[in-house]
Amino acid sequence: MERSESIPLNFQEVEPPLSTQEATDEATRCLYCYDAPCITACPTGIDIPSFIQKITTNNLTGSARTIMEANPIGASCARVCPTEELCEGACVLNQTSKPIMIGKLQRYATDWAIQNEKPLFTAGKRNGQKVAVVGGGPAGLSAARELALLGYAVTVYEAETEAGGLDTYGIVSFRLPKRISLWEVEQVKSLGVSIQTNTRIGVDLSLAELQQSFDAVVLAVGMANVPPLGIPGEELHGVYDAIDLVKATKSTTLPQQFQGKRGVVIGAGNTAIDGATCAVRLGAENVKVLYRRTEAEMTAYQFEYEFAKQDSVEFRWLVSPIAVLGDEKGRVTALKCAEMALAEADESGRRTPIPTGATFVIKTDFIIKAIGQARHRWLDDVGIATHNGVISIDHHYETSVKGVFACGDAIFGQGQGEAMVVAAAEQGKQAAYAIDKKRRSQRAETSA
Amino acid sequence: MADLISNLAGITSPNPFWLASAPPTNSGYQVQRAFEAGWGGAVWKTLGEPIMNSTSRFAALHFNGKRVAGFNNIELISDRPLDVNLREIADTKKRFPNHAIVASLMVEPKQEKWHEIVKRVEAVGVDGLELNFGCPHGMAERGMGSASGQVPALVEQQTAWVKEVATTPVIVKLTPNITDITATAEAAAQGGADAISLINTINSLAGVDIDTWQTIPNVDGLGTHGGYCGPAVKPIALHMLGDCARHPNVDIPISGIGGIATWQDAVQFLLMGASNVQVCTAAMHHGFRIVEDLLDGLSAYLEEKGLASVQDLVGQSVHRYSEWGNLNLNHQVVARINQDVCINCNKCHISCEDTAHQCIGRYTDENGAPYLKVDEDECVGCNLCSIVCPVEGAIAMVPKPNGLPPMSWNERQAAIAND
Numbered sequence: 087m088e089r090s091e092s093i094p095l096n097f098q099e100v101e102p103p104l105s106t107q108e109a110t111d112e113a114t115r116c117l118y119c120y121d122a123p124c125i126t127a128c129p130t131g132i133d134i135p136s137f138i139q140k141i142t143t144n145n146l147t148g149s150a151r152t153i154m155e156a157n158p159i160g161a162s163c164a165r166v167c168p169t170e171e172l173c174e175g176a177c178v179l180n181q182t183s184k185p186i187m188i189g190k191l192q193r194y195a196t197d198w199a200i201q202n203e204k205p206l207f208t209a210g211k212r213n214g215q216k217v218a219v220v221g222g223g224p225a226g227l228s229a230a231r232e233l234a235l236l237g238y239a240v241t242v243y244e245a246e247t248e249a250g251g252l253d254t255y256g257i258v259s260f261r262l263p264k265r266i267s268l269w270e271v272e273q274v275k276s277l278g279v280s281i282q283t284n285t286r287i288g289v290d291l292s293l294a295e296l297q298q299s300f301d302a303v304v305l306a307v308g309m310a311n312v313p314p315l316g317i318p319g320e321e322l323h324g325v326y327d328a329i330d331l332v333k334a335t336k337s338t339t340l341p342q343q344f345q346g347k348r349g350v351v352i353g354a355g356n357t358a359i360d361g362a363t364c365a366v367r368l369g370a371e372n373v374k375v376l377y378r379r380t381e382a383e384m385t386a387y388q389f390e391y392e393f394a395k396q397d398s399v400e401f402r403w404l405v406s407p408i409a410v411l412g413d414e415k416g417r418v419t420a421l422k423c424a425e426m427a428l429a430e431a432d433e434s435g436r437r438t439p440i441p442t443g444a445t446f447v448i449k450t451d452f453i454i455k456a457i458g459q460a461r462h463r464w465l466d467d468v469g470i471a472t473h474n475g476v477i478s479i480d481h482h483y484e485t486s487v488k489g490v491f492a493c494g495d496a497i498f499g500q501g502q503g504e505a506m507v508v509a510a511a512e513q514g515k516q517a518a519y520a521i522d523k524k525r526r527s528q529r530a531e532t533s534a
Numbered sequence: 535m536a537d538l539i540s541n542l543a544g545i546t547s548p549n550p551f552w553l554a555s556a557p558p559t560n561s562g563y564q565v566q567r568a569f570e571a572g573w574g575g576a577v578w579k580t581l582g583e584p585i586m587n588s589t590s591r592f593a594a595l596h597f598n599g600k601r602v603a604g605f606n607n608i609e610l611i612s613d614r615p616l617d618v619n620l621r622e623i624a625d626t627k628k629r630f631p632n633h634a635i636v637a638s639l640m641v642e643p644k645q646e647k648w649h650e651i652v653k654r655v656e657a658v659g660v661d662g663l664e665l666n667f668g669c670p671h672g673m674a675e676r677g678m679g680s681a682s683g684q685v686p687a688l689v690e691q692q693t694a695w696v697k698e699v700a701t702t703p704v705i706v707k708l709t710p711n712i713t714d715i716t717a718t719a720e721a722a723a724q725g726g727a728d729a730i731s732l733i734n735t736i737n738s739l740a741g742v743d744i745d746t747w748q749t750i751p752n753v754d755g756l757g758t759h760g761g762y763c764g765p766a767v768k769p770i771a772l773h774m775l776g777d778c779a780r781h782p783n784v785d786i787p788i789s790g791i792g793g794i795a796t797w798q799d800a801v802q803f804l805l806m807g808a809s810n811v812q813v814c815t816a817a818m819h820h821g822f823r824i825v826e827d828l829l830d831g832l833s834a835y836l837e838e839k840g841l842a843s844v845q846d847l848v849g850q851s852v853h854r855y856s857e858w859g860n861l862n863l864n865h866q867v868v869a870r871i872n873q874d875v876c877i878n879c880n881k882c883h884i885s886c887e888d889t890a891h892q893c894i895g896r897y898t899d900e901n902g903a904p905y906l907k908v909d910e911d912e913c914v915g916c917n918l919c920s921i922v923c924p925v926e927g928a929i930a931m932v933p934k935p936n937g938l939p940p941m942s943w944n945e946r947q948a949a950i951a952n953d
Contacts, residue, residue: 114599117924120884121896142598178877182925 093340096367097259101165104187109194113141116186119178124188127176129512130157134173138191150199151206153192158231158515159224159270161196162253163508164189165262168387172508200269209277210237215525218243218300220287223251224507225494226306227274228514234277236522241300242279245286249274251308252495252507255333258360260367264336288464297489302521305470305477305485305492306514309459315352319410320455324418328353328361328456335364345369347451350421351399352376352407354384358456359391362399365454373399374448378406378426378439404428406439410453420449462496474499482524483517493517536836537843538829540574540810543703543728543787545662547574547634547810550800550844551828554791554812555580555638555664555707557609558822562622566629571822572829575634577731577812578623580611580666581655582640582678587613590751593740595766604766605815606740608751608758610672611640616654624658635659636705639696640666640678643688648695662702665693665727667718668709668734670761680734683709686721693725703728705789710774711737719778723786730778731789731812733771735761764815768793772806776855779807795824797831804844805851863946864938867915867931869894869908875928878904882919882929890918910934 104112116138124134133152140149153160169175169189177185199206215238219226222244230240248254253267275281287293287307296303312327314320328351334341349370351362354377365373375394377384380403384391395401404426411420425444428437461475471478471486476499483491493513498505540550552575553559553568560579568576587609595604612619627635637655641647652663666673667683674681682688689706696704706722708715710733722730737759741750749757771792778784790808794800795816803811816824836844871882871894883906886894893912897905908919920929 111599117879117881120880122880123878178879181877 093342093345093367093369097335097340099165099263100260101190103197104190104194109141109191112187113138113191115179116142117178123176123178124173124186127172128156129172129506129508130160130163130515131512132156132160132173132192134188137195138186138188141191141195146195146198146202147204147206149195150204153195154199154206154273157508157511158228158274159253159267159507159511160192161200161266161270162224162257162262163511164193164196165266166253166257167506167508168389170389171387200266205276206273207231207235207277209234212239213237215239215301216241216299217302217304217521218296219304219306220293220296221245221251221306221308221494221496222249222271222281222283223306223308223494223510224253225308225496225510225514225517226251226304227270228511229304229306229491229493229518230279230514231274231277232515232518233521234274234279236518238301238522240279242274242281243285243287243291243296244281244283247283249281249283255336256329256357257507258332258364259336260363288468293468293470293490297487301489301525303490304514304517304521305465305490305496306494306510306517307462307465308495309498310462311460312357312455312457313460315407315455315457317407317409319412319418320453322410322412322418323416324412324452325410326361326452326454328357328454329459331364331454332357332360335368341368344452346371348372348449349452349454350374350376350448350450351454351456353456353458354379354386354401355456355458356386356390357459358454359386359394359399361454361456363394363397365452366397366399370452374450375399375401376405376407376421376423376448377401377403379428379437380404383428383437404439406441407453408445411447418450418453420447421453422447459495465496482520483513484520484524491517491521536833536841537845538574538833538836540844542634542789542809543662543705545575545634545636545703546632548632549574549829549832550804550810551825552576552634552636552789552810552812553817553822554814555636555666556814556818557607558814558817560612561614561619562626565622565626565635568817568822568825569626569630569633572825573633573822575636575661575810577636577638577664578612578619578660580638580640580669581616581619581651582611582673584615585610585613585672588753590753593751593760594764595740597766602764602815602819604738604740604762605764605818606738606751606760606762607735608671608753608760611638611666611669616651620654620658623655623660627659627661634661636662636664638664638666638707640669640673643677643682643692645695645698648692649699652696652699656701660702662705662728663696663700664705664707664731665696666707666734667692668707668732670709670711670735670737671759680709680711683707683718683734684712686717689718690721690725693722693727697726705729705731707734707791708732708774709734710770710792714777715774716777716781716784719781719784723784727786729787729789729809730784731791732778733767733774733792735763736767736770738762763793764819765793765795768799768802772802775803775808776806776852779849779852780855795819797828797835800828800832801835801847804847805849806855807849807852809845809848857944859944859947860942862940862942864936864941866934866936868910868913868934869915869917869919870910870930870932871906871908872928872930873905875925876906877925877928878906879924880906881922881924882906885918885922890914890916894919 137149137152173188174185219242249271250267409422424441426439477492494510538549555577591609593606594602597603637660669679673679706727787809790803791812883894893909923929
């Protein structure tokens with residue numbers, strides 16, 4: 087990338103939008119398949135041929151509605167979905183020419199709705215029932231939107247200052263500007279959903295209180311911050327949590343302390359890539375990603391990996407940190423690492439990294455931890471059954487506590503597919519339908 | 535290399551591609567540029583009493599992202615003085631003696647008017663005359679153009695008047711705005727025409743602006759019907775060409791016009807009986823340079839077919855164009871899907887399911903992969919699936935022998951009558 091001297095410019099969206107002409111040309115190329123595989127490949131089941139067809143007829147309100155109807159966070163997903171693994175990967179044109187740029191067309195239609203301030207939905211007739219949604223991220227917003235359409239009075243409790251969750255705070259601005267996520271929040275609010283920000287369940291309000299005041303509760307609490315590395319020295323000044331770092335780049339003033347510095351990122355998932363590219367764009371002179379396995383095992387999407395390489399991020403494979411070294415002022419100066427080798431694949435098919443015995447030291451000014459996200463431990467305290475920190479649910483998104491449902495990253499890891507934003511959106515919808523189904527059958531019993 | 539020289543009723547040109555009488559042939563400057571680009575001939579924009587033109591004049595039908603599938607105009611005949619046009623014709627002919635220059639003419643249906651204009655244009659050296667009985671707007675309201683061209687007796691009479699004085703071949707240009715074009719074609723032949731040309735433009739209204747509710751085009755708040763042409767009219771033109779070419783009483787050469795944009799289009803017109811072709815909309819869309827591929831493509835085609843001359847193509851498909859009553863009703867084709875090529879867009883399935891005969895099923899193979907299959911017993915061979923299929927070679931319409939002898943409706947009726 088051409089790095090700008092002006093750091094804010096580095097955080098502007100990198101992917102340019104399609105022009106009207108480009109969008110029309112591309113939309114016209116779509117075959118308008120019947121029962122198209124792109125629809126099946128979309129976790130939220132957006133009727134993709136329809137929204138694209140509507141672009142060709144300049145029915146952009148209709149196009150945006152088709153998208154947002156199936157996916158309440160469809161504008162964010164247009165930017166962050168791994169489309170080549172989903173809709174675009176399934177496009178039949180892969181077999182004859184090149185797939186339709188579905189993500190970019192989705193962005194074109196939703197951008198149009200954002201710019202033209204088109205109201206897309208109206209709330210359903212109130213049914214007198216109330217639902218609390220804990221967490222205003224992708225899953226929570228999605229659940230709230232569906233419930234509002236179904237006529238429920240919904241209150242969302244959001245711990246942060248603004249709703250949107252991962253889309254607002256956790257995805258780098260140069261991929262997903264905050265204003266997109268906040269527009270989606272406004273869409274949900276416009277249906278009469280109340281969003282109580284700066285309200286953390288377990289601190290400001292208890293789950294029990296919600297259970298008392300609402301007919302149902304949805305837990306869409308996501309995951310917590312990056313867990314400790316568990317090595318000496320990680321408390322030193324200059325060790326950052328990748329999620330906190332990304333969040334800092336989405337506030338009004340960008341962090342300044344990385345300019346001209348060298349840094350390492352530990353981990354090789356998408357969050358690690360985000361941490362590395364953020365650091366580069368904040369002015370770091372050199373950023374290395376360290377991973378204890380190899381390129382073949384890294385969990386970052388291929389396009390994220392390519393993007394990081396273009397941002398001149400270096401990658402070091404088969405390296406595991408063993409100690410953070412610092413100076414007398416408690417500032418990070420270096421990272422001691424162990425060289426690793428991969429053992430044969432175990433029963434799970436994954437190759438375990440084992441130390442070769444060799445160690446070495448990398449001089450560094452800062453360290454970004456990106457080794458996954460921890461779980462919310464407070465769930466256990468309020469009696470919600472979890473497994474390895476993941477909320478246990480039945481087939482109807484209901485937790486061990488009756489009337490309390492869960493969706494999104496908080497349930498990811500139970501065979502719930504990949505932890506994608508779009509998957510969380512779909513779970514939010516499904517949790518809403520499950521609540522509605524249950525409430526309807528209860529009402530039917532009561533009136534019978 | 536195959537010989538491209540064409541001959542229409544004695545008017546020869548280096549190749550069969552003429553510019554039709556229209557805006558591209560409005561002036562000597564334009565026609566000379568066209569000849570330099572490679573066009574074989576030009577029918578000069580219609581001469582007559584100079585008229586006034588409106589602004590705006592043109593409109594087009596765009597389809598699915600492609601510009602100019604159809605084209606519409608409300609422009610009238612030449613709005614330049616006759617002596618200016620005649621001087622430019624003379625200059626052009628002097629510079630390009632081997633190219634065909636045909637004067638398109640339109641005057642009131644009066645013998646002396648026709649005699650006068652024929653003499654004046656022949657005096658400057660034109661290779662032939664084309665009588666414009668086709669223009670559907672403006673002039674028709676003054677009793678000229680298609681107002682004449684829709685009445686066989688007027689066509690015959692005026693052709694005869696022209697023939698009384700003409701020394702060059704006379705082509706009669708026919709309007710398609712008539713139920714049966716062979717009626718006027720026959721009248722032209724009866725009047726002594728040396729050739730006919732067809733089709734002129736079709737009555738049309740290009741559109742209505744859904745923002746302003748004005749017609750398209752609109753002239754200060756009003757619109758009017760104009761002449762429709764361009765790629766969308768080609769099938770209409772081909773049918774009228776074929777009707778004339780096979781008509782026993784229309785035994786004169788034909789110049790084919792109507793939506794010709796590529797060398798393949800031209801080949802189709804030649805096969806259906808045209809001795810040459812006239813082009814307008816495609817040149818208006820892209821400029822005179824399109825003739826380069828028209829010539830190049832046609833030459834390569836003739837070579838591939840082993841033909842020495844473009845004239846060997848003329849009329850070769852006319853005998854295959856018949857009446858429905860002669861079609862073999864026992865002939866059967868069915869759709870067959872090539873699984874190696876099919877991309878599973880399911881367009882054939884849904885079009886057949888909703889709008890044809892419900893005979894393309896969706897299945898899943900042992901690996902869970904979807905595939906489409908035609909129930910050949912139910913398939914009526916309508917072609918719809920192969921038409922909507924976006925992939926070349928994915929659906930073939932294949933003959934399905936049924937052991938029945940050929941039998942047409944006419945043969946069937948004859949057999950019943952003989953019983």
